[in-house]
Amino acid sequence: MKTVIKSIYKTGIRALSANWKPYSHLFLAGDNAGWILDWEMRELREIADRLGIRTASHLWKASSTPQAMFLASQFFLVDDNWLDTPHRIGFSYFHGLPQTGDNNFDAVYAGLMRNHQRLSRIQVSHTEMRDAVLQTGIDPSKVHLIPIGINLSFFHYRNQELRRQQRAKLGIPDRAFVIGSFQKDGNGWKEGLEPKLIKGPDIFIQTLEILKSSIPELFVLLTGPARGYVKAGLERLGIPYKHIFLKDYPDVGRLFPALDLYIIASRQEGGPKAVLESMASGVPLVTTRVGQAIDLVNHGQNGWMVDVEDVEGLAHWANFVHQNQGTELDTVLESGRATAETHAYETQIPLWREFMKGFVEWTE
Numbered sequence: 001m002k003t004v005i006k007s008i009y010k011t012g013i014r015a016l017s018a019n020w021k022p023y024s025h026l027f028l029a030g031d032n033a034g035w036i037l038d039w040e041m042r043e044l045r046e047i048a049d050r051l052g053i054r055t056a057s058h059l060w061k062a063s064s065t066p067q068a069m070f071l072a073s074q075f076f077l078v079d080d081n082w083l084d085t086p087h088r089i090g091f092s093y094f095h096g097l098p099q100t101g102d103n104n105f106d107a108v109y110a111g112l113m114r115n116h117q118r119l120s121r122i123q124v125s126h127t128e129m130r131d132a133v134l135q136t137g138i139d140p141s142k143v144h145l146i147p148i149g150i151n152l153s154f155f156h157y158r159n160q161e162l163r164r165q166q167r168a169k170l171g172i173p174d175r176a177f178v179i180g181s182f183q184k185d186g187n188g189w190k191e192g193l194e195p196k197l198i199k200g201p202d203i204f205i206q207t208l209e210i211l212k213s214s215i216p217e218l219f220v221l222l223t224g225p226a227r228g229y230v231k232a233g234l235e236r237l238g239i240p241y242k243h244i245f246l247k248d249y250p251d252v253g254r255l256f257p258a259l260d261l262y263i264i265a266s267r268q269e270g271g272p273k274a275v276l277e278s279m280a281s282g283v284p285l286v287t288t289r290v291g292q293a294i295d296l297v298n299h300g301q302n303g304w305m306v307d308v309e310d311v312e313g314l315a316h317w318a319n320f321v322h323q324n325q326g327t328e329l330d331t332v333l334e335s336g337r338a339t340a341e342t343h344a345y346e347t348q349i350p351l352w353r354e355f356m357k358g359f360v361e362w363t364e
Contacts, residue, residue, distance in 0.1 A: 014064040023088060023361045027069040029058035035184075036273065037072040041094070042072070043151060043345050047340070047352050053362045059085065068120070068360045077111030078104065083118060088361055090121030094148065094270020095198075095291065096133055102198070112136050121359045125270050126292040139327040142357045147292045149269040149345040154253035155280035157337055164364055167260040172242060176219035179208070180259040182252055182274055184224045190228025200265035200288065203311055205233035207265060211235055215322055221259060223252060256281035261321050265306050266290045271343045276343055279303070279336030284321045284329055286314055296343070304334040 004043055016026075026048055030038035048055045061069060066086040074093040076082050082089065095295070098109035109132075112119075116138035124130040125148045133143055156162065167174055185199035186192020195201045212218055220241040227243060234241045246252060256262075262278040262285050269291030276296070278285040285303035287311065288291045297303045304320070306313030321329065341347075356362075 004075070009121060010062040013060055013062040017060065017063040017065060017067075020063065020065050020067070021361065022065050023359075025054045025056050025060070025067045026064070026356075026360050027056055027058045027063075027067055027087065029071045030117060031073055033282065035249060037092075039149070041072055043149065043227050044312065044352070047345060047349055048356070048360075051353055051356065051362070052364050061085065063087075066159060066265050070085075070161070074108050074112075077108045077115070080111070080115065080203065082343070088120040088359055090123070090355075091119075092123045092125070093133055093179075093269075094125050095129065097128070097268060098234060098270065100103050109136070112138070116142075123355065126295050128291075128294060129270070136335065144351065146348060146351045147281065147296065147343050148273055148276075148278055149275040149348050150273070150340055151250070152280055152341065153339075154250040154342050155256060155277055156253070157280070158192050158257040158259075159284040162257040165339055166254060170221070170255075170258055172219060172221065172244060172258055173217075175217055176240075177217045177260050178221050178258055179211075179318070180221045180255065180262045180274075180278075181230065182221075182223040182255065182262075182277075182343055183272060184226050186226030188235050189225055191228040193228040193232065193247045195229040196226075198266060198268040198307070200267050200309075201233070203231050203265035203309055203314070204230060204287070205237070206311045207263065207314040207318065207356060209232070209237055210311065211318055212239060214319055220278050221255060223255060235250075237247055253281070254278065256283050259283045260325070261318055263314060264288060264290070264293065265314060275288035275303075276340045279333075282333045282337060285336065286317045288314070296339055298335075302332060320342065330356070339345050 028041045028043040028045055045055050069087040071090055071091040074091055096105035096108055098106050113136045116136050122143050123146050124133055130145050134140055183195050185201040187194045187196050218239055222243040223246055262274055264285050264287035266288055271291050275293050287305050288308045289305055297305045299305045304317035
Protein backbone atom coordinates (compact mmCIF):
# COMPACT_ATOMS: atom_id res chain seq x y z
CA MET A 1 0.00 0.00 0.00
CA LYS A 2 2.80 2.42 0.91
CA THR A 3 4.54 1.67 -2.37
CA VAL A 4 1.37 2.47 -4.30
CA ILE A 5 0.84 5.76 -2.44
CA LYS A 6 4.46 6.71 -3.01
CA SER A 7 4.14 5.98 -6.72
CA ILE A 8 0.98 8.10 -6.99
CA TYR A 9 2.68 10.92 -5.11
CA LYS A 10 5.69 10.90 -7.43
CA THR A 11 3.43 10.85 -10.49
CA GLY A 12 1.58 13.89 -9.16
CA ILE A 13 4.80 15.79 -8.48
CA ARG A 14 6.09 15.05 -11.97
CA ALA A 15 2.87 16.22 -13.55
CA LEU A 16 2.75 19.45 -11.55
CA SER A 17 6.39 20.27 -12.30
CA ALA A 18 6.37 19.26 -15.95
CA ASN A 19 6.38 22.86 -17.20
CA TRP A 20 9.10 24.11 -14.84
CA LYS A 21 12.23 25.35 -16.48
CA PRO A 22 15.39 23.46 -15.47
CA TYR A 23 17.01 24.77 -12.28
CA SER A 24 14.27 27.38 -11.77
CA HIS A 25 13.33 26.17 -8.27
CA LEU A 26 15.33 25.75 -5.07
CA PHE A 27 14.42 22.72 -2.94
CA LEU A 28 15.33 23.14 0.75
CA ALA A 29 15.93 20.15 3.04
CA GLY A 30 16.35 20.48 6.82
CA ASP A 31 16.65 17.54 9.20
CA ASN A 32 12.99 17.47 10.37
CA ALA A 33 14.10 17.73 14.01
CA GLY A 34 12.29 21.05 14.46
CA TRP A 35 15.41 22.75 15.76
CA ILE A 36 18.49 24.54 14.44
CA LEU A 37 18.88 23.11 10.94
CA ASP A 38 15.18 23.43 10.17
CA TRP A 39 15.26 27.04 11.34
CA GLU A 40 18.29 27.69 9.16
CA MET A 41 16.23 26.52 6.19
CA ARG A 42 13.46 28.93 7.18
CA GLU A 43 15.92 31.79 7.15
CA LEU A 44 17.38 30.68 3.83
CA ARG A 45 13.89 30.48 2.35
CA GLU A 46 13.31 34.08 3.44
CA ILE A 47 16.58 35.16 1.83
CA ALA A 48 15.73 33.29 -1.37
CA ASP A 49 12.30 34.93 -1.45
CA ARG A 50 13.92 38.36 -1.14
CA LEU A 51 16.22 37.50 -4.03
CA GLY A 52 13.25 36.41 -6.13
CA ILE A 53 14.18 32.71 -6.14
CA ARG A 54 11.32 30.23 -6.18
CA THR A 55 11.56 27.76 -3.30
CA ALA A 56 9.89 24.47 -2.45
CA SER A 57 10.25 21.64 0.04
CA HIS A 58 12.69 18.87 -0.77
CA LEU A 59 9.59 16.65 -1.07
CA TRP A 60 9.43 18.00 -4.62
CA LYS A 61 12.68 16.21 -5.47
CA ALA A 62 10.64 13.86 -7.72
CA SER A 63 10.29 16.81 -10.12
CA SER A 64 10.27 15.83 -13.79
CA THR A 65 12.83 18.51 -14.60
CA PRO A 66 16.19 18.95 -12.84
CA GLN A 67 16.23 21.67 -10.19
CA ALA A 68 18.58 22.91 -7.42
CA MET A 69 18.45 21.14 -4.06
CA PHE A 70 20.09 22.52 -0.91
CA LEU A 71 20.59 20.26 2.12
CA ALA A 72 21.18 21.63 5.61
CA SER A 73 23.57 18.84 6.54
CA GLN A 74 26.54 17.13 4.90
CA PHE A 75 25.81 13.64 6.22
CA PHE A 76 24.11 12.51 3.00
CA LEU A 77 27.70 12.11 1.73
CA VAL A 78 28.25 9.03 3.92
CA ASP A 79 27.01 6.85 1.05
CA ASP A 80 26.59 7.39 -2.70
CA ASN A 81 22.80 6.93 -2.97
CA TRP A 82 22.32 10.60 -3.83
CA LEU A 83 24.37 10.35 -7.02
CA ASP A 84 21.32 9.28 -9.04
CA THR A 85 19.45 12.54 -8.48
CA PRO A 86 19.18 14.77 -11.56
CA HIS A 87 19.30 17.92 -9.43
CA ARG A 88 22.19 20.25 -8.72
CA ILE A 89 23.28 19.64 -5.14
CA GLY A 90 24.32 22.29 -2.63
CA PHE A 91 24.66 21.90 1.11
CA SER A 92 26.01 23.23 4.40
CA TYR A 93 29.24 21.74 5.76
CA PHE A 94 29.36 23.36 9.19
CA HIS A 95 31.50 20.93 11.17
CA GLY A 96 33.16 17.55 11.02
CA LEU A 97 36.89 17.93 10.53
CA PRO A 98 38.49 14.71 9.21
CA GLN A 99 40.96 12.65 11.19
CA THR A 100 39.73 13.93 14.54
CA GLY A 101 38.55 10.58 15.87
CA ASP A 102 34.98 10.43 14.50
CA ASN A 103 34.30 7.74 11.89
CA ASN A 104 31.18 9.51 10.59
CA PHE A 105 33.15 12.69 9.95
CA ASP A 106 35.80 10.69 8.10
CA ALA A 107 33.14 8.93 5.99
CA VAL A 108 31.54 12.25 5.03
CA TYR A 109 34.89 13.76 4.09
CA ALA A 110 35.78 10.68 2.04
CA GLY A 111 32.44 11.02 0.21
CA LEU A 112 33.27 14.63 -0.60
CA MET A 113 36.69 13.65 -1.94
CA ARG A 114 35.14 10.97 -4.17
CA ASN A 115 32.31 13.03 -5.58
CA HIS A 116 33.16 16.73 -5.33
CA GLN A 117 32.89 17.11 -9.12
CA ARG A 118 29.21 16.12 -8.91
CA LEU A 119 28.48 18.78 -6.27
CA SER A 120 27.55 22.35 -7.19
CA ARG A 121 27.79 24.47 -4.03
CA ILE A 122 29.01 24.19 -0.43
CA GLN A 123 28.36 26.67 2.36
CA VAL A 124 31.03 26.64 5.07
CA SER A 125 30.54 28.75 8.16
CA HIS A 126 34.17 29.34 9.17
CA THR A 127 37.68 29.41 7.77
CA GLU A 128 38.87 26.17 9.40
CA MET A 129 36.15 24.17 7.64
CA ARG A 130 36.70 26.07 4.39
CA ASP A 131 40.38 25.14 4.37
CA ALA A 132 39.58 21.47 5.06
CA VAL A 133 37.00 21.34 2.25
CA LEU A 134 39.39 22.94 -0.24
CA GLN A 135 41.95 20.24 0.49
CA THR A 136 39.65 17.70 -1.20
CA GLY A 137 40.55 19.22 -4.57
CA ILE A 138 37.10 20.72 -5.12
CA ASP A 139 36.80 23.72 -7.43
CA PRO A 140 37.22 26.70 -5.04
CA SER A 141 34.44 28.61 -6.84
CA LYS A 142 31.95 26.08 -5.45
CA VAL A 143 32.89 26.80 -1.82
CA HIS A 144 31.35 29.88 -0.16
CA LEU A 145 32.16 31.14 3.33
CA ILE A 146 28.88 32.31 4.85
CA PRO A 147 28.71 32.31 8.68
CA ILE A 148 25.64 30.96 10.44
CA GLY A 149 23.71 34.20 10.83
CA ILE A 150 21.33 35.55 13.43
CA ASN A 151 17.76 36.81 13.42
CA LEU A 152 18.05 39.90 15.62
CA SER A 153 14.29 40.10 16.14
CA PHE A 154 14.61 37.13 18.53
CA PHE A 155 17.31 38.72 20.71
CA HIS A 156 17.06 41.90 22.77
CA TYR A 157 20.06 43.68 24.25
CA ARG A 158 20.10 43.01 27.97
CA ASN A 159 19.66 45.67 30.65
CA GLN A 160 19.18 45.33 34.39
CA GLU A 161 15.41 45.62 34.25
CA LEU A 162 15.10 42.95 31.55
CA ARG A 163 17.53 40.77 33.49
CA ARG A 164 15.40 41.10 36.63
CA GLN A 165 12.14 40.40 34.78
CA GLN A 166 13.42 37.29 33.07
CA ARG A 167 14.90 35.86 36.25
CA ALA A 168 11.61 36.38 38.03
CA LYS A 169 9.78 34.51 35.26
CA LEU A 170 12.27 31.65 35.37
CA GLY A 171 12.46 31.44 39.17
CA ILE A 172 16.20 32.20 39.26
CA PRO A 173 17.60 34.08 42.31
CA ASP A 174 18.37 37.70 41.50
CA ARG A 175 21.78 37.53 43.23
CA ALA A 176 22.92 34.38 41.44
CA PHE A 177 25.78 34.48 38.94
CA VAL A 178 24.15 32.65 36.06
CA ILE A 179 26.13 30.83 33.38
CA GLY A 180 24.30 29.65 30.28
CA SER A 181 24.74 26.54 28.15
CA PHE A 182 22.13 26.16 25.41
CA GLN A 183 22.96 23.19 23.19
CA LYS A 184 22.65 19.47 22.64
CA ASP A 185 25.77 17.79 24.08
CA GLY A 186 24.65 14.21 24.71
CA ASN A 187 24.48 11.41 22.17
CA GLY A 188 21.02 10.58 20.85
CA TRP A 189 17.78 12.43 21.50
CA LYS A 190 16.82 10.95 24.85
CA GLU A 191 18.43 11.50 28.26
CA GLY A 192 21.90 12.13 26.92
CA LEU A 193 23.92 10.47 29.67
CA GLU A 194 26.62 9.55 27.16
CA PRO A 195 28.50 12.78 26.36
CA LYS A 196 28.98 14.09 22.83
CA LEU A 197 32.59 14.98 23.40
CA ILE A 198 33.05 17.33 20.44
CA LYS A 199 30.62 19.64 22.27
CA GLY A 200 32.87 19.60 25.35
CA PRO A 201 30.38 18.81 28.13
CA ASP A 202 33.25 17.33 30.16
CA ILE A 203 35.26 20.55 29.71
CA PHE A 204 32.22 22.58 30.75
CA ILE A 205 31.81 20.57 33.97
CA GLN A 206 35.54 20.78 34.79
CA THR A 207 35.39 24.55 34.33
CA LEU A 208 32.42 24.85 36.68
CA GLU A 209 34.20 22.71 39.25
CA ILE A 210 36.95 25.35 39.37
CA LEU A 211 34.47 28.23 39.44
CA LYS A 212 32.49 26.76 42.30
CA SER A 213 35.25 27.61 44.77
CA SER A 214 35.48 31.26 43.68
CA ILE A 215 31.82 32.01 42.86
CA PRO A 216 29.61 30.75 45.70
CA GLU A 217 26.46 32.14 44.04
CA LEU A 218 27.07 30.07 40.88
CA PHE A 219 23.94 28.95 38.99
CA VAL A 220 23.62 27.25 35.58
CA LEU A 221 20.81 27.69 33.08
CA LEU A 222 20.46 24.91 30.50
CA THR A 223 18.36 24.32 27.40
CA GLY A 224 18.53 21.77 24.64
CA PRO A 225 17.85 18.03 24.49
CA ALA A 226 20.09 15.24 25.78
CA ARG A 227 21.66 17.20 28.65
CA GLY A 228 21.82 14.27 31.07
CA TYR A 229 25.61 14.15 31.32
CA VAL A 230 25.86 17.82 32.25
CA LYS A 231 22.98 17.63 34.72
CA ALA A 232 24.55 14.63 36.44
CA GLY A 233 27.84 16.54 36.68
CA LEU A 234 26.15 19.60 38.18
CA GLU A 235 24.34 17.46 40.72
CA ARG A 236 27.61 15.75 41.68
CA LEU A 237 29.22 19.16 42.23
CA GLY A 238 26.22 20.52 44.12
CA ILE A 239 25.77 23.41 41.68
CA PRO A 240 22.15 24.54 41.33
CA TYR A 241 20.73 24.62 37.82
CA LYS A 242 17.53 24.91 35.83
CA HIS A 243 16.85 23.04 32.57
CA ILE A 244 14.31 24.70 30.31
CA PHE A 245 12.67 22.71 27.51
CA LEU A 246 11.84 25.01 24.61
CA LYS A 247 9.18 24.29 22.01
CA ASP A 248 10.54 26.56 19.29
CA TYR A 249 14.03 27.84 18.61
CA PRO A 250 13.16 31.60 18.84
CA ASP A 251 12.20 31.08 22.50
CA VAL A 252 15.91 30.84 23.34
CA GLY A 253 16.06 34.62 22.97
CA ARG A 254 14.09 35.14 26.17
CA LEU A 255 16.64 33.16 28.20
CA PHE A 256 19.78 35.15 27.39
CA PRO A 257 18.81 38.28 29.40
CA ALA A 258 18.78 36.13 32.55
CA LEU A 259 22.49 35.30 32.13
CA ASP A 260 25.66 36.86 33.47
CA LEU A 261 27.90 34.80 31.21
CA TYR A 262 27.76 32.27 28.39
CA ILE A 263 30.45 29.58 28.09
CA ILE A 264 31.25 27.58 24.96
CA ALA A 265 33.54 24.66 25.85
CA SER A 266 33.41 22.72 22.55
CA ARG A 267 36.19 20.88 20.75
CA GLN A 268 34.56 21.32 17.32
CA GLU A 269 31.74 23.51 16.07
CA GLY A 270 30.08 24.80 12.95
CA GLY A 271 28.86 27.91 14.77
CA PRO A 272 27.80 27.64 17.37
CA LYS A 273 24.83 29.97 17.07
CA ALA A 274 25.44 30.97 20.70
CA VAL A 275 28.43 33.11 19.62
CA LEU A 276 26.21 35.66 17.90
CA GLU A 277 23.25 35.05 20.20
CA SER A 278 25.29 36.03 23.26
CA MET A 279 26.71 39.08 21.51
CA ALA A 280 23.29 40.19 20.28
CA SER A 281 21.91 39.87 23.81
CA GLY A 282 24.68 41.81 25.55
CA VAL A 283 25.84 38.72 27.45
CA PRO A 284 29.60 38.24 28.04
CA LEU A 285 30.99 35.32 26.03
CA VAL A 286 33.91 33.05 26.95
CA THR A 287 34.63 30.42 24.32
CA THR A 288 37.13 27.90 23.11
CA ARG A 289 38.80 28.50 19.74
CA VAL A 290 36.25 26.62 17.63
CA GLY A 291 34.01 27.11 14.61
CA GLN A 292 33.08 30.62 13.66
CA ALA A 293 34.22 31.88 17.05
CA ILE A 294 37.70 31.72 15.47
CA ASP A 295 36.63 34.28 12.88
CA LEU A 296 34.19 36.42 14.91
CA VAL A 297 35.66 36.72 18.41
CA ASN A 298 38.40 39.28 19.01
CA HIS A 299 39.81 38.35 22.40
CA GLY A 300 39.23 41.10 24.95
CA GLN A 301 37.30 43.24 22.47
CA ASN A 302 33.95 41.52 21.92
CA GLY A 303 34.47 38.38 24.03
CA TRP A 304 37.20 36.12 25.37
CA MET A 305 38.68 33.06 23.64
CA VAL A 306 41.03 30.29 24.77
CA ASP A 307 42.45 27.14 23.22
CA VAL A 308 40.39 23.96 23.00
CA GLU A 309 40.37 22.00 26.30
CA ASP A 310 41.91 24.95 28.20
CA VAL A 311 39.83 24.51 31.34
CA GLU A 312 42.00 26.90 33.35
CA GLY A 313 41.63 29.57 30.66
CA LEU A 314 37.86 29.26 30.56
CA ALA A 315 37.70 29.53 34.34
CA HIS A 316 40.09 32.51 34.40
CA TRP A 317 38.02 34.62 32.01
CA ALA A 318 34.77 33.54 33.64
CA ASN A 319 36.18 34.83 36.93
CA PHE A 320 37.26 38.01 35.16
CA VAL A 321 33.67 38.61 34.05
CA HIS A 322 32.41 37.85 37.55
CA GLN A 323 34.81 40.35 39.11
CA ASN A 324 34.08 43.08 36.58
CA GLN A 325 30.31 43.30 36.57
CA GLY A 326 28.74 46.56 35.46
CA THR A 327 30.11 49.34 33.30
CA GLU A 328 33.60 47.78 33.11
CA LEU A 329 32.26 45.33 30.50
CA ASP A 330 30.13 47.78 28.51
CA THR A 331 32.66 48.41 25.75
CA VAL A 332 33.13 44.68 25.13
CA LEU A 333 29.38 44.05 25.13
CA GLU A 334 28.65 46.94 22.78
CA SER A 335 31.32 45.67 20.41
CA GLY A 336 29.73 42.23 20.57
CA ARG A 337 26.34 43.64 19.63
CA ALA A 338 27.93 45.40 16.65
CA THR A 339 29.47 42.07 15.56
CA ALA A 340 26.05 40.39 15.75
CA GLU A 341 24.46 43.16 13.72
CA THR A 342 27.13 42.74 11.04
CA HIS A 343 26.15 39.07 10.68
CA ALA A 344 22.36 39.36 10.76
CA TYR A 345 20.71 37.27 8.05
CA GLU A 346 19.60 40.31 6.07
CA THR A 347 23.20 41.53 5.80
CA GLN A 348 24.17 38.18 4.27
CA ILE A 349 21.89 38.55 1.25
CA PRO A 350 24.80 39.62 -1.04
CA LEU A 351 26.76 36.51 0.04
CA TRP A 352 23.83 34.24 -0.77
CA ARG A 353 23.27 36.00 -4.09
CA GLU A 354 26.79 35.00 -5.12
CA PHE A 355 26.20 31.47 -3.80
CA MET A 356 23.04 31.06 -5.88
CA LYS A 357 24.46 32.38 -9.16
CA GLY A 358 24.92 29.40 -11.48
CA PHE A 359 23.17 27.14 -8.96
CA VAL A 360 19.62 28.39 -9.43
CA GLU A 361 18.36 30.17 -12.55
CA TRP A 362 16.30 33.24 -11.71
CA THR A 363 15.74 36.87 -12.68
CA GLU A 364 16.08 39.50 -9.96
